Amino acid sequence: MKTLMYCLVFILLEINCSAGDRNDLEKDKKDFIKTTEMIRSAFARGDVAMITSLHHPNVIKAFGGNNYVDGRDAMVKGLIQTFNSVKLEFTENKIENTLFNGDTAVETSIFTMKATPKNGRPISYSRGRAMVIYIRYKDSPTGWASIREMAQAAPDEK
Template identity: 55%
Template sequence: MKTIIPLLLMAILAFGCQPTDNMVSAADKKALLKTTQAIRDGFARGDVPAILALHHPEVIKYFGGKNVVIGREAMKKGLTEMFAHSKMEFVDHELESLVFHDNTAVETSIFTIKVTHKNGAPPTLAHGRAMVVYVKYKDSPTGWASIREMAQEAP
């Protein structure tokens, strides 16, 4: 009996310290989901300014190997070049995990992007998994901005 009491106390403390959706305001969760949708919508429109507005100035995106994009200006350059040659549309976005901690949120998801080439080549599909870190950011239209992202080919 003496052994069970400390174990119960540890379990209560451990589970009591875990972040839950109940600890996140409904407004914060709604604003973050609006942010992720707005980014996908911006891609569908090829709207570089809208996409950039939802990314922190110090954003870093890791796409495997040496493919690393650092900062909004590098994003702007890459997006502008990409949209000059193709249209990109998220045709699937499956949320795997969403965790909030203070002014930060971390999302993992599986996605599929349809790439339509402007040169008439057949469209292609790209499947991936991403982990995106968002921070509350007053200059974002939704109040949240992507600050770190890692993407890889989906399994």
């Protein structure tokens, strides 16, 4: 009888621990979604400080060709130069896949960015596919920060 009682207690503890893990994953997902929404919103406002707070100091971004950004300071410099001449906003952000693995999240998405030049030139659009790796980062307002990003041309629309 004691053995059965111990087994039941063990099973109940295991179920409770598993439920706790699911609750943490749900919170992680909500915080993660908030992170990606905050990044896109900050781009639309040209808010370099907010964008910076959601990126790890050792962030690396590879956008093809010679467009390679190594470190948050280089990212900030590029953002300031960009926002001085254009307003950027995401007009599309279709999540293809998100993977959570402990303190890491990997997301692939199809995006479209609208660039509105401040000098009155015509608006342009860039469409691409990005893979972004996020890690838990205590100094981020959401607890997540982008640390690696690669982008390429998006597939043709069907």
